[in-house]
Amino acid sequence: MTEFTQHTMETAPEESRTLLENSQKVFGRIPGLHAVMAEAPALLQGYQQLHKLFAEQTSFDKDELTVVWQSINVEHACHYCVPAHTGIAKMMKVDDEITDALRNETPLPNDRLEALRTFTLAVVRDRGNVDDAVVTAFLDAGFTKRQVLEVILGVSQKVMSNYTNHLAETPIDEPMKAFAWEKARKEAA
Numbered sequence: 001m002t003e004f005t006q007h008t009m010e011t012a013p014e015e016s017r018t019l020l021e022n023s024q025k026v027f028g029r030i031p032g033l034h035a036v037m038a039e040a041p042a043l044l045q046g047y048q049q050l051h052k053l054f055a056e057q058t059s060f061d062k063d064e065l066t067v068v069w070q071s072i073n074v075e076h077a078c079h080y081c082v083p084a085h086t087g088i089a090k091m092m093k094v095d096d097e098i099t100d101a102l103r104n105e106t107p108l109p110n111d112r113l114e115a116l117r118t119f120t121l122a123v124v125r126d127r128g129n130v131d132d133a134v135v136t137a138f139l140d141a142g143f144t145k146r147q148v149l150e151v152i153l154g155v156s157q158k159v160m161s162n163y164t165n166h167l168a169e170t171p172i173d174e175p176m177k178a179f180a181w182e183k184a185r186k187e188a189a
Contacts, residue, residue, distance in 0.1 A: 004168035006035035015041035019048060029173070033080060033161055036168045043160065050157040058150040062092040067113050068151060070102035071120040072158035077183040080165040081158070083172050086179035103181055115141030120151050128152070 005011065008030070012020055016038035023034040037044035055065060066089045073081040082103060089099045101108045108114045119138040122130045135148060164170070172180060 001169065002167075004036050004170075005039060006032055006170075007038035008035070012038040013041055016044055019044045022048060029175075031084070032170045032173050033084070033165060036170050037160075037164055043164070047157065047160045050153065050160065054150070054153050054157050058153065059144070059147060060150065062089075062094055063098055063113060064116055065154075066092065066094045066098060067102065067108070067116045068120050068154040069158060070099070071117045072124055072155060073162060074102060074105060074183065075121055075124050076158070076162040076166075078158075078162040078165050079181070080170045080172055081161055082181040083176040083179035086181070087176045105184060112141050116143065116151075119143070119148075120154070123151055123155055 007013075007016065007020070009017055009020055009024075012035075019041065020030050020034060020038055023030050034044060034048075037047055054068075058065075060068065066085065069085045070082065070089070073085055086099055086103065090096075095109070097109050098113065100106070102117070108117060115138055119130070119134060122134045138148065139145070
């Protein structure tokens with residue numbers, strides 16, 4: 001396996017140092033994902049920018065943000081991001097029932113959130129070639145065309161982190177180890 005460096009402020013490329021300082025300010029530490037991404041300053045910058053845009057400038061509430069993030073993380077079986085976003089959901093005061101349903105791939109507590117998960121997974125699985133009936137069902141659940149496009153922003157952010165974590169096998173950060181996760185195996189029919 002190719003090993004990737006988890007950079008510190010001292011070892012990171014010069015262009016990544018300000019970005020890592022930002023991570024330190026936001027999280028009180030440098031998350032392992034950011035430490036790995038620091039190898040490619042443009043990747044870390046792009047990820048931080050997409051995260052900020054998705055979290056702060058979309059029309060999704062905290063529960064909906066969590067549904068988009070975790071649906072993608074679970075679909076991609078990201079060993080790092082599922083625990084990280086479990087911790088983030090707790091900090092955002094998202095109901096554990098939502099988090100548990102996402103982690104366990106069981107039904108969400110309401111039809112609106114389930115429609116968001118279904119649509120998000122369709123975007124991921126179909127690589128954006130989503131059947132119009134799926135889009136219509138999403139809109140009929142009370143979402144907007146703006147939110148159709150905002151899901152793409154969330155997918156873009158998560159592809160960057162999930163794929164980086166797969167390639168680097170990023171170790172789970174100490175504060176998130178309590179939320180360790182493995183994708184459940186589906187029983188054969």
